[in-house]
Amino acid sequence: MPETIDEVAIQLQVNRKPYSAKVEPRMLLVELLREVFNLTGTHVGCDTTYCGACTVLMNGVTVKSCTMFAVQADGAEILTVEGLEKEGKLHPIQKAFGDSYGLQCGYCTPGLMLSTLQLVTKNHDPSDKEIRKAIAGNTCRCTGYQNIFKAVRLAGQNMKGA
Amino acid sequence: MYPRPFHYHRASSLNEAATMLAQLGNEAKLLAGGQSLIPLMKLRLANPLHLVDLNFVSGTSYIREEEDAVRFGALTRHAEIENSNISARIPLVHDCAAGIADVQVRNRGTIGGSVAEADPSGDWATALLTQKTEVQCVSPRGERKLPLADFITDAYSTVLEPDELVREIVVRLPEKGSGSAYVAFKRSAPVYPTASAAVQLTMDGEVCKDVAIVLGCVGLVPVKATAAESALWGRRVDDKAVTAVMEAVRVAADPQSDMRGSADYKRTLAAALVKRSIEVAVRRAHGEPVEVSHIYA
Numbered sequence A: 001m002p003e004t005i006d007e008v009a010i011q012l013q014v015n016r017k018p019y020s021a022k023v024e025p026r027m028l029l030v031e032l033l034r035e036v037f038n039l040t041g042t043h044v045g046c047d048t049t050y051c052g053a054c055t056v057l058m059n060g061v062t063v064k065s066c067t068m069f070a071v072q073a074d075g076a077e078i079l080t081v082e083g084l085e086k087e088g089k090l091h092p093i094q095k096a097f098g099d100s101y102g103l104q105c106g107y108c109t110p111g112l113m114l115s116t117l118q119l120v121t122k123n124h125d126p127s128d129k130e131i132r133k134a135i136a137g138n139t140c141r142c143t144g145y146q147n148i149f150k151a152v153r154l155a156g157q158n159m160k161g162a
Numbered sequence B: 001m002y003p004r005p006f007h008y009h010r011a012s013s014l015n016e017a018a019t020m021l022a023q024l025g026n027e028a029k030l031l032a033g034g035q036s037l038i039p040l041m042k043l044r045l046a047n048p049l050h051l052v053d054l055n056f057v058s059g060t061s062y063i064r065e066e067e068d069a070v071r072f073g074a075l076t077r078h079a080e081i082e083n084s085n086i087s088a089r090i091p092l093v094h095d096c097a098a099g100i101a102d103v104q105v106r107n108r109g110t111i112g113g114s115v116a117e118a119d120p121s122g123d124w125a126t127a128l129l130t131q132k133t134e135v136q137c138v139s140p141r142g143e144r145k146l147p148l149a150d151f152i153t154d155a156y157s158t159v160l161e162p163d164e165l166v167r168e169i170v171v172r173l174p175e176k177g178s179g180s181a182y183v184a185f186k187r188s189a190p191v192y193p194t195a196s197a198a199v200q201l202t203m204d205g206e207v208c209k210d211v212a213i214v215l216g217c218v219g220l221v222p223v224k225a226t227a228a229e230s231a232l233w234g235r236r237v238d239d240k241a242v243t244a245v246m247e248a249v250r251v252a253a254d255p256q257s258d259m260r261g262s263a264d265y266k267r268t269l270a271a272a273l274v275k276r277s278i279e280v281a282v283r284r285a286h287g288e289p290v291e292v293s294h295i296y297a
Helices: A029-036 A092-099 A109-122 A128-134 A146-161 B014-027 B037-042 B078-082 B091-099 B103-108 B111-117 B124-128 B226-230 B239-252 B263-285
Strands: A008-014 A017-023 A055-058 A061-064 A077-079 B007-010 B028-031 B050-053 B063-065 B069-073 B133-139 B142-147 B152-154 B165-172 B178-186 B195-204 B207-216
Touching: A017 A029, A029 A055, A055 A109, A061 A109, A061 B103, A092 A109, A092 A146, A109 A128, A109 A146, A109 B103, A128 A146, B014 B028, B014 B050, B014 B133, B014 B165, B028 B037, B069 B111, B078 B091, B078 B103, B078 B111, B091 B124, B091 B178, B091 B195, B111 B124, B111 B165, B124 B195, B124 B207, B178 B263, B195 B263, B207 B226, B207 B239, B207 B263, B226 B239, B239 B263
Parallel strands: A008 A077, B007 B050, B028 B050
Antiparallel strands: A008 A017, A055 A061, A055 A077, B063 B069, B069 B165, B133 B142, B133 B165, B178 B195, B195 B207
């Protein structure tokens, strides 16, 4: 085991704001967001690349932030659930999840909303098959997914006007 | 969960990465998509002292369509292949890319990383072994190109030297009038398949002129089912021939019983997946577009 490890200086954008940090190379992106930047909306579920609770957008595509090192996000643009809301107004996807009762305990919801964002940005009218594929990497243990499907469909409709 | 501490090195070219590997020695690992390596490091099943990150090397992610081949840069993400128009040229490549794990993992995971890891449950090697596939490798001594069949030597083992890495995967275009399919079964989206089957065949009317069948997850390396191929070669693709193929697949498969299922179950599953892949490949060979990918509950 190495005796001393050099920390690495990184700069990135999170939710449209500049951030910088010095991180140990083994620090995971989700730890940087939660423990250093205090953005605790991104959750840690399984911590084994399964459940998707830690999903964030990196440079416009979803990633599991428990399966990336923080140093790999150097220079990247990250969007977390905190960045969905703008000027005190809920994002159309947040509104859709609320209006459709697309959550119960809410633990998986930040990740699900970001997976929904990647889907409905390109496709406002996703089929059930497309929704199923888009959220296959996000596990919900409460809802049985029916209302999440409703929320994703409504999110697509909401995004048409957005 | 935290991995053991490691030193982080960011390569700016693949040649530089190879030089770094040569200098750092056996305790260095390459970081490509990281979707297998990082989980292994978090579980402390892999404990590299040095990590050489390839993700900041530009020009390593591409799909180049040439007259007789398609070239994939080693760091091309599964999602980039899924979202390309590759299915028009080599349908099974799209089947494979579109079903690996889930959206988030496909956004990160790379074709070169998957082939170089040589996980017995990985998807790419199984699919690509039915094609004329070559692996272009680079080391401080220069470059070499190997057929994929010679590249993987055992579970998690390849011919790569400690200071050598994959630059490109080259897949020759299959001949006209041929069809292919890759179908894997997994218990849920994010997990590795329980078994998978890849088929490439050329049809002359109802008769199969040429065929390659490879099975995944049922051996330490992908299994080329030569007896199953012989059962189809030069024959009408009918129920009788397919039944003979399935019987040969059951014999060729050499799976382990584990949490994904018993060995006998996996043999039966592999045979069923081959049957399904043959059906799709034949329809595609006749010009019918068919959408398939991984199946999960």
